[in-house]
Amino acid sequence: MKTKILVANRGEIAIRIIRAIQELNYEAVAIYESPDKDSRHIRIADEAVWIGDGPRSDYLNIDKVIDAAIHSGAVAIHPGYGFLAENPDFARACEEAGLIFIGPPSDVIEKLGNKVMAREIMAAAGIPMVPGTDNLKPGDEGLAEAIAFGRKYGYPIMLKATSGGGGRGIRRIENESELAEQYTIARSEALAAFNDDSVYLEKVVVKPKHVEVQIIADKTGETIHLGTRDCSIQRRNQKLIEIAPAFQLSPELNEEICQTAIQAAKAANYFNAGTVEFLLDDDGSFYFMEINTRLQVEHTVTEMITGIDIVRTQIKLAMGKNLLFGQEHVQLRGHAIEMRINAEDPQNNFMPEGGKTITVYHSPGGYGVRLDGFCYQGFTIPEAYDSLLVKLTVFGWSWNETVDRLKRCLHNFVITGPKTTIPFYLNLINHPDFRKGQFDTSFLDENEQLFEYDEQTSEVNKLARLIAEIHQKKQNTYAA
């Protein structure tokens, strides 16, 4: 019997992992909740296990997932991203059940997942940090600490939930009176959301770039990096577009950031693939943000410029192999950009378009084009999950070539039924600053015109609509 690996995830990332498993000549076991019964990841897996009605609760249910793995005879579990991916209890449960968890060990996940603990480790290792506090003391004492911090470093500052992450549990404080007001609210919200009311403070780096480094470490402690990524274009702290390598960094700064990332990973005794995130100030100083102890959505751009299959590497490392290549073998070539094509209405605050059926789905192809998606014509987007439909990743030798290729692909992409982020992206890549690579995390907030587009309402599209009506109704009812 072939070795089986269970994929504890859904959507496009489940498919990405299933492909890697199958390419390694293992068998992939998918799991699914009822709303996902038509999802493509079930169809391409070698086996699929229904784990409950969901939604979400069963994908998050450690016992059910472990149970599915054991009953299907899987020896390992790949958690993907989201759901249980960064839950140390899950990694521990796998370890205890004798299953290989494809990712770092549970204690690493645990300490890096705790923001304060992570900062302590990094500070001790000499990694540059954004000025910040430890967990604030409870009650008024904590507030006094906070006020003192604000007076020392100036505003704005970030008030963060220690157990938050992925953009959640963060609030920006502009002045002292706001701090007093938000402090109590932040604590009670953190308690409700993460079952932990600890909060801490961080200075805000104004208009930073978000730069991260893909790292890979084997069990011997051999740690290499696969270059940088720029994920500055975000909405509400959620990434939309990722670029590799980080564009317009000097080679020296790029190298310094990458070496710092390796240093950080080593300080945490990191194993398997991970991402070290930094904030980059416009003066070239950079600060450690966090280490993501999982596969990132945007890993595809790194794969495109390195030629290294990160998921395959993850599995091999987890299955006991050591790194087959060293840092000297890693070569970064060209540029890659990934856009997350979401079923969302950018003009309506990115409101998800779940529940709608995809009536037409035509995707682009050709040289330098990679698609990681899971939807198809006739597929009804479940309302219960995230709105990512497909990741469009393009590769090109030069930056301009890559952007032009991306533009061509966006033009050739046809998705009807739900509204998507495609027209918004078309606006975005035509923006002169994007072309020049001049953007930071404030890009969307400062360019409201990016949201001004008329979907399908250019003059020729209006006329084409009339022609479609004349055609379908067999006459022009507006001329009859």
Added chain:
Amino acid sequence: MIRITQKMAPAEVLEALRQANGYYITNTARDMSQSDYKNRILLHTDLMAAEAREEAGYFSLEITGGASIHVDILRKQVDPFLKLKLLREQMPDTMFQTLCRGVNLFGYRPYPQNVIRLTVREFAKYVDVWRTFDFMNHVPNMEAVFEEVAKAGKINEPCICFSTGPEHTDAFYVKKVQEILDVTGPEIILCIKNHGGLGTPKRIGELVDAIKQAYPELIIHYHGHNTDGNDIGRIQAAVLNGATIVDASDHSFTGFYGPPPILTVIQTLKDYGKTAIGINEEAVIRSSDVIRDQRQYYAQFEAQIKGFMPTVQIHKLPGGAMGSSLEQASKGGFLDKMPDILHKELPKVQKELGNWWSVTPGSQILWTTAVTNVLEGERYANPSGDLKNLLLGKYGPFPFYQPADWIYEKAFGPDWKTVLERDGGIEVIDDMDIDKERETLAGKLDKEPTDQQLVTYLQHPNDAVEFFKFEEKFGRSYVLPPAIFLRQGGFQLGESLVFRDHDGKEHLIEIGPSQKDEDGRTNVYLNVDHSQRTYIIEPEVQEGAACQETLSKGEIEKLAKIGDIRAPFGGNVYDISVEVGQEVKKGDQVAILEAMKMQTPVISEVTGTVAEITAEIGLAVKPGDKIMLIEPAADE
């Protein structure tokens, strides 16, 4: 002997006309479109012909006015102002001419004075020659237009409408010309408007001569229709007797009810030693050649009955109304009754109602009355609102004689004399609050309208708003050739459609497959400029079927007897004459519906109180749709 151009001042134009040793030609493209193609010739075709028509050297191109402005927005989906602007760009030298119905402007009933003046002012920015008429030849009905045209520095061309019969003498018309000159002064062109193509060449020759004898300096423009096939004869007689300008159009599009071919006019008069001034014959021929191929796409709008109609001398229907009348007969299923209607009833009704001129809106009143008389079996049993208004003299005084008392009695009952005394006389219409209308339109468009949009809206409020919405949704569709815009039966799979948009950019659309989904919507796949697009067409709502049962005529009448007033036919609600809570008597008018350009009152069949009004003004109703509920009084 000079070519007249748009750049000349009106005085220069009139001087050139007075000096003319020969004659000038107006290309009545609009009248040809209206008479032979139900007004459907698209701007696209006119733009194709523009360059050659410009070179041809006409006195003017008659390209707007009449019913065309309404059809522009209703069926051609083109902005009547944009049309003139684009043609002007292509034709800088040729004067543009309109046909204006005086107080009725480009519509079917009188407009307020301030609306008339605003409309003329806006159109005068593009229109150089204003041919204005009144179907009763009642000069005061045209005065506001005359004044505004003069103020705008454009040329007034007042009409005497022409017809035949014992009352229609040279003396009558010569006197009518004087009435006009008394108002306008001598700096005008006089049009003899022979909209039916009536009379013989001899008769027209005599009339032109009589007017010329009386007013030797007056410039005469003869306008005729070729309904009987003899308009070339009348044109020839007019020119030989002193007319300076005549009407005709491009031969590749001439039909049976509109103008005759220009080239035939030129060839015929040349033999009499008369030169067509400014005319480039080669360009006249080329104008026809460049659009000849387009005619096939308009076949669906050509008349149901083909062939010349010399019987026009009996029924006198104007060429501009032939197409719509025949269409109405065809759709209404009474084509077989046409001989009765046209040759017996219509001439009879004409004489009974005063033998005035059968032209809009009078021709519609005559036609509707004749049709109703024949179809209902009882003459004047159900007089239209417009007929009543005519009898009350609201359009103007009867020129020859008033209709007989029995017709008044049919229309207004035994107390008709009281009604006539109380309501009779020309209708004075209060000025409209134009700023308020502008606000209303702004509300409907969600933005401030342009002056031109406002003027279009004031002509035909509902249809204008529909048009503006169309343009918003479908863009400026005048760029589509008739082969696309008027296509019937859909396109071929894989067919390539090429056109240029408003900005001159060429586009290619390829027709892909269509697919119906389970909800009845159709996905139409098109390749638009090489990128694939899908257009979802919602299923058409089955008219009446799905939402409500269609009521029979009998059922509607039965409901009316208990106060449940339903629309007796399809049309638009023109007016609601009562308010909720108001007491009405049996026989009172409670609403007015409008259909086929005619107003028909809706009468209460009960005495009682208005309980509920369901319909609103401007609403399109189908037969059986609720209008209002009247609670019958207890003693009924």
